[in-house]
Amino acid sequence: MTAPLLSISGLNAVSDRDGGAPILRDVSLTVARGEVRGLVGESGAGKSTIAKALLGILPRTVRVTAGTLAFEGRDLLKLPARELRDIMGSEISLIPQDPQTALNPGRRIEAQLTDGLRMKRGLSAREAHGRALSLLEEVHIREPERVLNSYPHELSGGMRQRVLIAAAFALEPKLVVADEPTTALDVTVQKQILRLIRGMQEAHGTGVIFVTHDLGVVAQICDTVTLLYSGKVIEEGRTADVLASPRHIYTRALIAAGPRYDRPDAGLTPVPAAVFEELRREIAAGGGR
């Protein structure tokens, strides 16, 4: 077996604002080339912190105290700023959560889509325009010329998210971090966007870290999944195995808590207090540093 594309090991982080409270506790996970890894958990689980650490955009109040983020063997936490800048956007890119705020409202789509191509890949304005056109076609935008000429407010939420997906894949990155990319979208648009991300990822052989709170989304798009609670990995494995035969009681409880339109008698079981007690015990025993 070759080395994974990304290997996070023993990652610990604390919040300086909260008097050094741990927010990541010994997190380890891997992403292979072409693999979609779901990072799932409720609020406060630490899934977004991991995504931000990967992209080098942790808030100043969050401090990594131990661990490595090995991307193709290089520890992102130890790289000089210059090398990190070369990697970000180019080899690791982001699909953000909120398509309303992620684009600059004062610049046309073309400018925003071609910046990276011109600065990081050295394309001429003309070459970049051609590449941007074909990228928009690849994300199934019907009138790519018109969209390139548009400002973000002239596009629907779903269209903007397509533009952001095109931008994320523009430089042929090896790893895409998708941070709750469909949370703000209607359910029918969500399905199209999930289909698109999976299609792009398969076509380009890209590894994806897919952050979500929705186990249904995990089931439909992720090959593997890491479930977190309060900064700790609770369960990890192939998505099919974790969902069909979860090992941890918290995983089982989360699956039972979600309402299901197809099984009205099954969902909506509140997570029992005993499950949270068990989680607290495990965290106290294994705690972060």
Next chain:
Amino acid sequence: MSDTLLQATGIEVTYGTTRGLLGKPGGGHKVLHGVDVHIGRGETVGIVGESGSGKTTLGRALLRLVNTSAGAIRFDGADITHLPEPRMRPLRRRMQMIFQDPMASLNPRHTIRRILVEPLLLHRLAADARAAERRVAAILERVTLPAVVLDRNPHELSGGQRQRVGIARAALLEPDFVLADEIVSGLDVSTQAQVLNLLKELSADLGLSMAFISHDLSVIRAVCDRVYVMRHGRVVEEGPCERVFAAPASSYTRMLLDAIPLPEIDPEWLTRRTESEDAA
């Protein structure tokens, strides 16, 4: 349902009929195109749709919080469509609302005590502050909030606790009808289950009629007796949840249902397209 509490017939709502931003007379934008809704006593009715479907506007029209440009609304046998505000006021206590974002609907500068006690005094449901406090203590227990929250401000509570305060505030006034608009969409699943179960119990105990607005069909299925599916300001399907979810008549309902990702492996789900998705 034979005993109808709230009935809306042919409701139309048009926004922006006044002058536009640049002084141009605006033609207005119709967001509800003749909607019929009826809610029986003790019945919980779901209103589901995507953004822009008009579900929130419909809810507000039912409570007379937006003006209707056509149609009629009857509450408890009386026509309230054009009832002037002073005559609406006594009905306001009987028609309560629970909001999507309790952080925005609970006054951040008031303690939970003040948020819960004041409406009781305002609507003269309690003789004095002490009587009001006793009722507040009882409802807190009912929504499983500890008494210590009384001296806190909304931002000091968790999202689930805040939403329980919102439910308590509505239930305290002993309404006949409650409108709940996306009240669990900001909550984690484990908290969501608690809040929804609480709401179900309360509405059964108090015999409430409820309109439950949500974009989430699974949530609707869990709490509602009957459902209205809305699209572009129209009702595209209506019926008992059992029937609509098992055998949806409208292709749009089928598309909405199929778009929900379930937490089990379905290798065809991502590529499967419904007929209306192709048409869209």
